[in-house]
Amino acid sequence: MxxxxxxxxxxxxxxxxxxxxxxxxxxxxxxxxxVRVPFDPTDFVRFRDAHPEIKGNQKLRQAWVVNRFAANNPDG
Structure with missing residues (x-):
């Protein structure tokens, strides 16, 4: 980490x-x-590499969490 x-x-x-x-x-x-979102380092690295436009670790972590939450909760 x-x-x-x-x-x-x-x-x-x-x-x-x-x-x-x-x-x-x-x-x-x-x-x-x-809401707790389990952290997967491999998935995070994939997300980071796919989104070079997101600058800064905090913004990147926030975007990853939103993405993971949305993927796991399609109804909101």
């Missing part, structure tokens, strides 16, 4: 998971529905 995201991601999975769960709790408290 560090190869994909460099310093934009926590050093260990446990650190990342703790931060993700805290963010999930905070967002849920604001009344926003949280």
């Amino acid at each position: 560090k190869r994909l995201f460099g310093n934009e991601i926590q050093a260990t999975h446990d650190e990342w998971l703790k931060a993700a769960e805290q963010l999930e709790t905070e967002v849920s408290r604001q009344g926003i529905q949280v």
Whole structure:
């Protein structure tokens, strides 16, 4: 994961998971529905390579999540 995201991601999975769960709790408290999207590094790299127009890791991750969610939930 560090190869994909460099310093934009926590050093260990446990650190990342703790931060993700805290963010999930905070967002849920604001009344926003949280949807977990399983991460597939191979699929992400394919998506990245197919969309060179998307600049920046954060924008790329957001676009990938929207794409994966839409693919897995065709009815919205």
